Amino acid sequence: MAANxxxxxxxxxxxxxYKYGFVTDIETETAPKGLSEDIVRFISHxxxxxxxxxxxxxxxxxxxxTMPEPQWAHVDFxxxxxxxxxYYSAPKSKTDxxxxxxxxxxELLKTYEKLGIPLKxxxxxxxxxxxAVFDSVSVATTFKGKLxxxxxxxxxxxxxxxxxxxxxxxxxxxxxxxADNKHACLNSAVFTDxxxxxxxxxxxxxxxxxxYFRINxxxxxxxxxxxxxxxxxxxxxxxxxxxxxxxxxxxxxAAVVELVALDDxxxxxxxxxxxxxxxxxxxxxxxxxxxxxxxxRGHNSKISWTQVETGSAITWKYPSCILQxxxxxxEFYSVAITNNMQQADTGTKMIHLGKNTxxxxxxxxxxxxxxxxTYRGLVKISPKAQGAxxxxxxDSLLIxxxxxxxxxxxxxxxxxGAVVEHEATTSKISEDQLFYCRQRGISQxxxxxxxVNGFCREVLQQLPMEFAVEAQKLVGISLEGSVG
Amino acid sequence: MLEIKNLHATVGGKGxxxxxxxxxxxxxVHAIMGPNGSGKSTLSYVLSGREGYEVTEGEVAYQGRNLLxxxxxxxxxxxxxxxxxxxxxIPGVPNTTFLREAVNAVRKYKGAPTLDPMAFLKVLRAxxxxxxxxxxxxxRAVNVGFSGGEKKRNEILQMALLDPSLAILDxxxxxxxxxxxxxxxxxxxxxRAPDRSVLVITHYQRLLDYIVPDRVHVLAHGRIVRSGGKxxxxxxxxxxxxxxxxxxx
Ligand SMILES: Nc1ncnc2c1ncn2[C@@H]1O[C@H](COP(=O)(O)OP(=O)(O)OP(=O)(O)O)[C@@H](O)[C@H]1O
Ligand SMILES: [Mg+2]
Numbered sequence: 001m002a003a004n005x006x007x008x009x010x011x012x013x014x015x016x017x018y019k020y021g022f023v024t025d026i027e028t029e030t031a032p033k034g035l036s037e038d039i040v041r042f043i044s045h046x047x048x049x050x051x052x053x054x055x056x057x058x059x060x061x062x063x064x065x066t067m068p069e070p071q072w073a074h075v076d077f078x079x080x081x082x083x084x085x086x087y088y089s090a091p092k093s094k095t096d097x098x099x100x101x102x103x104x105x106x107e108l109l110k111t112y113e114k115l116g117i118p119l120k121x122x123x124x125x126x127x128x129x130x131x132a133v134f135d136s137v138s139v140a141t142t143f144k145g146k147l148x149x150x151x152x153x154x155x156x157x158x159x160x161x162x163x164x165x166x167x168x169x170x171x172x173x174x175x176x177x178x179a180d181n182k183h184a185c186l187n188s189a190v191f192t193d194x195x196x197x198x199x200x201x202x203x204x205x206x207x208x209x210x211x212y213f214r215i216n217x218x219x220x221x222x223x224x225x226x227x228x229x230x231x232x233x234x235x236x237x238x239x240x241x242x243x244x245x246x247x248x249x250x251x252x253x254a255a256v257v258e259l260v261a262l263d264d265x266x267x268x269x270x271x272x273x274x275x276x277x278x279x280x281x282x283x284x285x286x287x288x289x290x291x292x293x294x295x296x297r298g299h300n301s302k303i304s305w306t307q308v309e310t311g312s313a314i315t316w317k318y319p320s321c322i323l324q325x326x327x328x329x330x331e332f333y334s335v336a337i338t339n340n341m342q343q344a345d346t347g348t349k350m351i352h353l354g355k356n357t358x359x360x361x362x363x364x365x366x367x368x369x370x371x372x373x374t375y376r377g378l379v380k381i382s383p384k385a386q387g388a389x390x391x392x393x394x395d396s397l398l399i400x401x402x403x404x405x406x407x408x409x410x411x412x413x414x415x416x417g418a419v420v421e422h423e424a425t426t427s428k429i430s431e432d433q434l435f436y437c438r439q440r441g442i443s444q445x446x447x448x449x450x451x452v453n454g455f456c457r458e459v460l461q462q463l464p465m466e467f468a469v470e471a472q473k474l475v476g477i478s479l480e481g482s483v484g
Numbered sequence: 485m486l487e488i489k490n491l492h493a494t495v496g497g498k499g500x501x502x503x504x505x506x507x508x509x510x511x512x513v514h515a516i517m518g519p520n521g522s523g524k525s526t527l528s529y530v531l532s533g534r535e536g537y538e539v540t541e542g543e544v545a546y547q548g549r550n551l552l553x554x555x556x557x558x559x560x561x562x563x564x565x566x567x568x569x570x571x572x573x574i575p576g577v578p579n580t581t582f583l584r585e586a587v588n589a590v591r592k593y594k595g596a597p598t599l600d601p602m603a604f605l606k607v608l609r610a611x612x613x614x615x616x617x618x619x620x621x622x623x624r625a626v627n628v629g630f631s632g633g634e635k636k637r638n639e640i641l642q643m644a645l646l647d648p649s650l651a652i653l654d655x656x657x658x659x660x661x662x663x664x665x666x667x668x669x670x671x672x673x674x675x676r677a678p679d680r681s682v683l684v685i686t687h688y689q690r691l692l693d694y695i696v697p698d699r700v701h702v703l704a705h706g707r708i709v710r711s712g713g714k715x716x717x718x719x720x721x722x723x724x725x726x727x728x729x730x731x732x733x
Contacts, residue, residue: 431535436572439532440586440642441560441593450585454576454625 031088037061039087040189046088047158047192050165060178060188067182073345074374074406075314077250077287085252087190087223147205153198154209157225160196167198171229175258175295175322183254183316184291187223191256194224199234199265208464210239226257230265232298237268239467250278250313255290263298263325268306270463271319272471275311277478280369282341285313292319293349296328296357304331305348306462308471310478313342318376320349323357323385330359333459335471337452337478338371338403347377347408352385352418361392364456366475368399368482374406381418388418396426397455399448399482429483448483449476485510485681486531486551486650491542493530493706500526502706503542508650508699511678515692516685517717518703519725524685525569527703528654532566533559546650561593563649567639567656569685574626579638582626583608583645590646608645614674616667617641632659640671651675652683657691669694689717704728 031042040061044054069079147154153164160168178188195211211226230236253275259267269292278285288311294303305319315338321330332348350359359379367373379390396405407424429451437447453460453475460468460475486508493501500523508514518524529537531544533556544551551559574582587607588598599607612619617637627635636656643651653672657665672682672695684695692700692714700716701708702725709728710716 430572432572433574435534435556436568436574437582437586438556439560439566439568440582440646441557441589442585443557443589444555446585446589450577450582451574454574457576 030086033086034083035085035087035190043088043190043192047161049158049161052169053161056173056178057189060185061190063179064182064185064189067179067185069182070316073316073376074372074408075316075343075345076372077314077343080252080287082186088192147207150203150206151200152203152205153196155196157191157194157196157227160227164196164198167229168196168227171227171258171260172225173258175260175293176256176291180291183289184256187225187254187256187291191223191225194226194255195228196226197228197236197238199230199236201231202233203231204234205236208237208239210241222251222253222255224255226255227260228258228267228269229260230262230267230301232263232265234262235266235268237270237464239270239272239464241272241274241467241470250285250287252287252289253312255292257290257292257319259292259294259303261294261296261298261301261303261325261328264300265298266302266304267294268304269294269319270306270467271308272463272467272474273307273309273311273315274474274478276313277311277340277342278313280340280481282313285342286311288312288315288317290315290317292317293322294320294330295322296325296330296354298328299325299354300327301325302329302331304329304333304462306333306459307335307346308456308460308463308474309334309336309344309346310474312344315342315344315346317346318348320351321359322351322353323359323388324353325357326354327356327358328354329357332359332361332363333462334363335366335456335459335475336364336373336375337366337475338368338373339478339480339482340369340371342369342371343373344371345374345376347375349378350380350390352379352381352388352390354385356387357385358388359390361390361394362458363392363394364459365394365396365405366399366452366455366479367396367403367405368479370402372404372406374408376408376410378410378412379420379422380411381413381415381420383414385415386417388415390418390420392420392422392424394422394424395455396424397429397452398426399429399479434483444483445480446476448479452476452479485512485547486683487543487545489543489545491527491530491544492540493526494538494540495526495536499540500706501530504703504707506701506708508681508683510681511676512698513676513682513684513695514699514701515695515697515717516683516701516703516708517687517720522703523706524703525654526706528566528569528652528683528685531559531652532556532564557589558593560646561590563647565643565646565648565651567636567643567651567653569654569658571627571630571635571639573628573630575628577626578622579624579626580605580608580622583622583642586642587645611641611644615641615644615671633661633664636660636668637664640668644671644675649679650681650683652685654685655687656684657686657688665691666694689721692717702728 031039040057044057176184179185199205261267275286275288296303303321309315323330330350336344336346338344348361363375365373365375375394381388394407398405405426409422411420413420433451434447453472460471463471488506491501491504516524539552584604591598621634697714700712702710
């Protein structure tokens, strides 16, 4: 019963609409506004990077200048002014970056407490290791010692560049090339931080690894970069959570996540995305333009994406799997909720290259208010993918008459032995169900949360237990005011 | 407990209830019988506040309060319970979760402390034993894939858990086998109390052998056309509704 709806009381306890909308008052060090080669050099210098990485960034930057914005998504917003944003913002500290929790600015720690992730306590709590990214830098990584004993590397990517350059150099950009798309390209040029994970051969990571992202500074873009490598026969479950304060202007979040699973390895990657969605009229909110891709390079490897997307003004995101190794498995479980003026164009790509590769897509989209939501998915079976199978289940739930839900499944099947199945449903939230709940004393809002949680259950069940509860709460909160 | 005066109601612009009067005293059990489409379920929905059931005239007082002004969930909180003729399926929501949410919601209205999952489970276990509800129904999603009889039992389980002051049972006996009918009737009888009233809607006099009503009413064309003691049900069983509907038309 991992994803039971345990949460109505908790939903009621949360009175504000967006409880993460506070700003932390700390001194920050910020690069000058705007984007140029100098800014790229500045970032690289700040991070004390080796020459090859600066060269890689600059190449990406120059290419980025030539790239058009992606236009195909069903989202609508004025052109981005890249010069009107800051690309580096870091909490100032006496030393150059905190070495332990004791050195972390207490204001920052307070922020994380408000977010519900007290780092200190979490060290004692049941196994979640947290790498917290605040604006552009990793603040603290808990549990490091315990992980090191098993040879697991879990650290900010900037640190990995210093301490494990050979690994970073081998894998960075190997799944999402710098020139993949405009947003990923920008990230390659200016990424400031993010997490790095390496699980050695045969090691089963003993705890959930987790990153918490938060955008704090005004006018700051966040460009984190995450790289996870699961060596042969290893297993890791990784979770990222995201929040941002309420601000009137839009903020760009263009992250890149790359996963590599070698022979018999498994990576489970879960996201609870709750960036500020803007207000009822669409003022403010995060532009969440994210490129996430996993490569199942080895035989029998498995990558599973689970996402709960409730925040952001605009979401543009397609966590994908490249199924190279024979018998490899890709999964995508998604709940996307849009309310008010939010727009989301999200889905996945399953690229079947190896023999007997299997993929499974379960997408649950809930649209309310005047929001627009699109499921966009690609299932591609190459000629060599003998015995490949895909099953896609794509369900949309509409709340009210003013929202839109669209389903755009692409199937490219070039192998006649492959089996590709697609099911889709679209329905309105059922008045019968809501009335049944209300007749039992459950308020309209709680009834919506209950029914929608039921609709999403299959996906929420995929989340690690401790985050499933949080996700269920979010479902209720993000749909507040959507009915009645 | 409940006083309905000259109630007129429309559904989708169509007049269904046409001047219905009914008074149920505290501790009483009343039965309503009547032909298909006469407005029995409509009455139950109007009393529970379902959207789309428009009251155009008349009054309903419940425990001295104007029932028609209250939201459906407030009515539930004040002790109005409806066992649905067609219980609704809620995919993905475990029955136990639903029952707990309902119990705690109603407890809040009553100013009672809510029950944590463990405490609730205790209460629930005791009730399912009493009502002979199979364990298995608690883990499954609310009413999803339940047989007709299982759905009805689940309604009675909810009634027993929510401890209402006014229980309306809309054809709860339909679809029940004889043993289930007895358990359901026992469940209702066990709840008979001086401060609780029950309105039983049924097509079958058989149920009334088990749940013996204080009054029986015949509903036809949206109003009560005849009322009497429990013998009225026996009479109907013999003669049918022909005599009543003819007069009322
Ligand atoms: N949403 C609706 N739109 C139009 N007519 C409706 C609607 N709901 C109910 N009715 C009509 O109202 C009338 C009364 O229906 P109701 O369900 O109250 O009957 P009933 O007495 O409960 O019948 P039964 O014994 O078959 O359960 C019927 O003619 C029905 O078709
Ligand atoms: Mg009926």
